[in-house]
Amino acid sequence: MRARTLPLVAAATLSLLAASLRTPLLAQERADQPVVVAVGRLHVGDGKVLEDVRVRIEDGKLAAIDPDEGPVPAGVRFVDLRRKTMIPGLVAAAASFGARDSELNLTPDRVAADDFDLYAKQERLLRSGLTTVALVPGEARLMPGQVSVVKLAGEDPARRILSTSSALQVNLEPRSRQVPAVFEPNPVPTDEDPLLPSRRQRGSSRASQIAVLKAAFEEAREAPEGALGGEGPTESRYDLGCLKQALASSLPVRLRAQDAGDLLHGLRLCDELGVRVVLDRPEQAPRLVDRLGRRGIPVVLAVPLRPATPEPGDWSQDEAEDPGLAPDHAAILARAGLPVALVPQSDADLDKLRHVAGAAARYGLPADKALAGITLEAARVLGVDSRVGSLAPGKDADFVILSGAPFDARTRVEEVWVDGRLVHESDVEVQSFALKVGRLLTGDGKDLRDATVVVEDGRVVAAGPWVEAPRGIDVLEFPDAVLVPGFIAPATKLGLHADQGTAIAAGPEVDVATFLDPRDPAFAEALASGVTSLLVTPDSGTPVGARIAAVKTGGREKGFVTRPVAGLRMRAQAGGAQGVAQLVAEIEKARKYVNPPEEKPKEEAKKDEPKPDEKKDAKAGPVDLSGDWTATAEVRSRGQSRTVQIPIEIKQNGTDLDLSVRLPGMPVAFAGKGKVEGDKVTGELQGQIGPMALKMKFEGTYADEKITGALTLTTPRGQQRIEFTAARGKAGPARPTAKAADKKEPAKDEKLEPFRAVFDQGAPLVVTCANRDAVLAAVEAVVTKSKLPLVVQAPARPLVEEPVTLPKGANVGFLLQVSQASYEDEGKTVDVASALAAQGFEVLLYAGVQRGTALLPLHVAWTVSEGFDTRRAMASLTAGAARCYGLEERIGRIAEGCDADFVLFSGDPFDLTSTVRKVWVSGRLCVDHDGATRPSER
Amino acid sequence: MSANSLLLSLALAALASAAPAQDVTVVKCGTLWTGRGEQPKTDVVLLIEDGKIKQIGADIEVPWNANVIDASRHFVMPAWVLAHCSGGLDRENENIPMTPYLTVMDSLEPAHPFFEVARRAGIGVLHVLPGNTCQVGGRGVLLKPYGQTPEEMAFVEKAAMKVSLFSGRGSRSAHLLALEKGFQDALDHRKELQRQRKEWEEDKANGATTEAEFDVEAKLDPLKKPLLDMLDGKIPAYIYVHDANDVPTALSLLEKYPLKAVLVLGPRCYKAAALLERWSRRNPGKLRLVLDPELEFTEKDPVTGDETVVCPAKVYWDKGLPFALTSAEVGGRSSGNPALALPWWQVGTCVRYGIPEDDAIAAFTEIPAKILNRGDRVGRIAVGMDATIQVLKAPPMEPESEVDMLLVEGQVVYDRSKDPRVKALTGTSETR
Secondary structure (H helix, E strand, O other): HHHHHOOHHHHHHHHHHHHHHHOOOOOOOOOOOOEEEEEEEEEEEOOEEEEEEEEEEEEEEEEEEEEEOOOOOOOOOOEEEEEEEEEEEEEEEEEEEOOOOOOOOOOOOOEEEHHOOOOOOHHHHHHHEEEEEOOOOOOOEOOOOEEEEOOOOOOHHHHEEEEEEEEEEEEOOOOHHHHOOOOOOOOOOOOOOOOOOOOOOOOHHHHHHHHHHHHHHHHHOOOOOOOOOOOOOOHHHOOHHHHHHHHHHOOOEEEEEOOHHHHHHHHHHHHHOOOOEEEEOOHHHHHHHHHHHHOOOEEEEEEOOOOOOOOOOOOOOOOOOOOOOOHHHHHHHEEEEEOOOEOOOOHHHHHHHHHHHHHHOOOOOOHHHHHHHHHHHHHHHHHOOOOOOOOOOEEEEEEEEEOOOOOOOOOEEEEEEEEOOOEOOOOOOOOOEEEOOOOOOOHHHHHHEEEEEEEEOOEEEEEOOOOOOOOOOOEEEEEEEEEOEEEEEEOOOOOOOOOOOOOOOOOOOOOHHHHOOOOHHHHHHHHHHOEEEEEEEOEEEEEEEEEEEEEOOOOOOOOEEEEEEEEEEEEEEEOOHHHHHHHEEEEEEHHHHOOOOOHHHHHHHHHHOHHHHHHHHHHHOOOOOEEEEEOOOOEOOOOOOOOEEEEEEEEEEEEEEEEEEEEEOOOOOOEEEEEOOOEEEEEEEEEEOEEEHHHHHEEEEEOOOEEEEEEEEOOOOOOEEEEEEEEEEEOHHHHHHHHOOOOOOOOOOOOOOHHHHHHHHHHHHHEEEOHHHHHHHHHHHHHHOOOOOOOEEHHHHHHHHHOOOOOOOOOOEEEHHHHHHHEEOOOOEHHHHHHHOOOOEEEEEEEOOOOHHOHHHHHHHHHHOOOOOOHHHHHHHHHHHHHHHHOOOOOOOOOOOOOOOEEEEEOOOOOOOOOEEEEEOOOHHHHHOOOOOOHHHH | OOOHHHHHHHHHHHHHHHHOOOOOOEEEEEEEOOOOOOOEEEEEEEEOOOOOOEEEOOOOOOOOOOOEEEEEEEEEEEEEEEEEEOOEEEOOOOOOOOOOOOOOOEEEEEOHHHHHHHHHHEEEEEOOOOOOOEEEEEEEEEOOOOOOOOHEEEEHEEEEEEEEEEOOOOOOOHHHOOOOOHHHHHHHHHHHHHHHHHHHHHHHHHHHOOOOOOOOOHOOOOOOHHHHHHHOOOOOEEEEOOOOOOOHEEEHHHHHHHOEEEEEHHHHHHHHHHHHHHHHOOOOOOOOEEEEHHHHHHHHEEOOEEEEEHHHHHHHHHOOOOOOOOOOOOOHHHHOOHHOHHHHHHHHHOOOOOOOOOHHHEEEEHHHHOOOHHHOOOOOOOOOOOOEEEOOOOOOOOOOOOOOEEEEEEEEEEEEOOOOOHHHOOOOOOOO
């Protein structure tokens, strides 16, 4: 816990640094704050298109539409959608929402809104941009009630109902001619008031329907205010008010008649009564187009396309007899001058309204009329055009943000707003686009002016000043900004939730990546400052230490892990030949595991080798003990006795021995000289743990291919004697595989598995060196002898004071903690980073504490002000780090084939006044500090 | 006979004449909790006379003729008050939608096991109303869970009218229209009679009628009169609000008619809590809420498929709306979870979702008492109030808490040691 609390001063400094970053303004927006949305194109709804405008929203209403010029006014929330298209929220002029018909044939006073569930979620429809629907009260009764118009989103039910009574529905159709009889029991039957059988309702043929309608309207014309009409007991009768309104032309009659005959007679009746008419889905309207066109009767027309649900038959069939609904009807009616609102054939397709209207456009309806048919014209037919259907000052702020033209099949609905509030936001991102920037730092040293970067499917396909963006791709232009590769934190514990000093130790068998959560909020902080890749490593608990995982801060589940083993930690405690030998031994052990040398012949040879008899015969002189031995010993630790296996390596040279012993559980190998005298084997070995020197005495007797004896370990705490019996052969699970020659698959050793990445994928060994000598040993062992990539982590000052020479052409990374990047010496500042770079190291600056990872770019900027070369500093954050970890083909550069991880700075990244404007990870815009925060960040 | 002995005999005679009339009970309480806002008191004596609490105190002299209940190792608190239920009837619902003329008195079964369960659960006052499916179901009765006949059980016959906005499988718009037309029909009927009376008055002035009197009230159709009583606010209306969408409708009824209404809220209504809160702020003191027994409401999001569990009571509590809790009848509507029949479980559910214990208990004692216009008689323990109390083995939220005795108006109506069902289950008669 101690280590988790930062010193107070440091914490204060960090918070100051954090304040200088533009972190998202989370949850600071007030609901009543005016919003200004800047859009590239705005379809008003009546056919007009405005370009580059700002839409001001106040109290859920459109307050103004102004040209997109001048500074953003203060005190508003600014939403930049300049690359997008805005259309009015779509209006569907007919929907049933599962309305149930009552058994009564005439219920004109029923209101469809009463059957609508205002508290149900309408996510599926909102997602398609549909915000307003007309509810038809029923289909199977002659006069089922009044059409209501409701919004599909909004908090306040009162505000959601645009109109309870938009029209009086009249269904003059074969469907509404099946009228049931109603039973209206009398609770207390008497002689005067007897119990009657079920009452037959009239209206089972067209003629009788017309008669019923005439009678009802006549009754209404005569009746006083508030009187009930109809037959039966009170509850079966209806309020005549709405019929009176219809007669006074203040409420239109919405006539549903598919058949031309029904339509004709319906229109005759309406003429006779003198009511206003709206036609509801008249399939055969084109037959009467002359008659209709003269009077300009509005039509709600169903388009006969059920997207992805092809229907059998063809439109040419029996056209003379039954000219059913065809997709060109909308065009025919519109040409005749009729206002047309478009709806799908079925409620199930309400979410495909844009596509359905587009189908009418393909069959001859002008595109502006098609859009009007699902926006303003639909609102007009319903009598709610003063509030919805178009975008003009004073109207409700119901609009849809599209990625392109309204009837382009590739266009996606990106946002839906109702009453000035965002109610739906698409989670699909564009991953193909081009960026035009004023300056491009590629990460590998190039500094380009006016360059273009083309991204497809999350990868860079081209980058440079001469690159042309392909046609049809979104081009985002930032002429005054600087684009740099996403930054890399070359060593961090971010996401493991352990700060410096709180050791999270793990062995090489632990898969670090599985412990990290892509949604970790700690990553968001780093991401906001431009750090897109992390090399996460726990502390190593063993000489062959932990795996290092490469992950992305802005990655979701998919694409989170760049490489599960991007490096492998090791330790080098000692310098000199011994240190080199230890490292080489580890590497060779792993190499044998990963690439077993010449499988079969070698194994056969091995089989032959350990046969004791032959050996004895072959060497008459003193026994040759060379080879690997495994000692089995009883060890008491913490009061418990357990059997351990101790690997012993012996090299014999006459009677002299080179001994090497590794005690399990101790991160050190003992090495030393020994002797063979007859069957007695003795030796003195040394080992080092940090500053602690350890001695070990080896005494044993060789007999019968076995050595029995004891190891005496001398530590500052005292002596420990371990008695053992050693046999030839290697310890550990690798041993049985040598025997099982039949098995093709060698047994998996999770401790050695990570070496595969080192040998095959160019992941480096990251060696923590105790001192300068250990650094030299690591270079010798890893680079020179084993020809593997190396990153060292060591106390830097000794190397500055006594420089080292690296082998020519070696690319050795040096992990330098920012706090050690400079030091004071005799009143002078020594620039450690530059000194190491001069020696040939690729300096990788890291923060060393969790919070520091987010602030790494600023820490690196500090080393620049201390004298570190900007190019090298940039490389430390980008291509240099990627190269050292063998990830240069994926991250750290803006070049063809690399992941589209970018940071857009307002100026030079090392200018402290520059801010992070945007961050992309794998082509996905993850951070957007431009203008205002996005609504999703509310 | 000396003067002294004469005085004594007179005094004795006075006592003798008074004693049989005065029913005196003393409850020695180990712990007494009198109601919300009060700390439990230990070793208190309750003196009950004629069903009313006469005195509460530590050192009360126990009258010689008192029936003493030793609850010195027990927890004594007000009995539960159930503001709305449909138990103890032969059938909850009529199949004709408009039946204002019906009354629960004619349906009540005093021997119904529901009342036995209520006694065992410590419910002292119940308001039994018709079920939720009729538009207007009839009048309910306020009663105690004890008695041989409905009349013996009833405190108030025809206590309130039941109205329901639940449309079942039919359409909601048609249900609402029919309901309002029913109201309108009754009002029109009276209007017509009033018009006739005017005619009669004119005729009488002209001498054209032989009728001596024309009483509108007397001439009212008995099938419609109960509805008019409700519409005039003479008897309260208990309006069952099934769904959040019915809340605006219920509130519009409250604004349109001078109803004395209590809203019985189904679990889905929590979504309209904001609307209720706004209305309640505009009309202070007018909103009286009773919650359906379903206090843990599971809902599946149609888009994400995520299941959420909501405690509607907590939603209202967060909005500052007072409400009464109810329990379900065993074998009744919400019989899925038998624990819903237990008031302590209902109260416990509220506490589990974060309502303070005092408030949760008040929602089953004090608040329903007020809603039933009996706030001055039950729901708390105070001098002058009814001795409708329960004697528990431990505080009501404790696991070992059981109702040991239930007193309604000073009369012991339940004694666990004599409960035949407990005897049958445990094989012994429990001793207190």
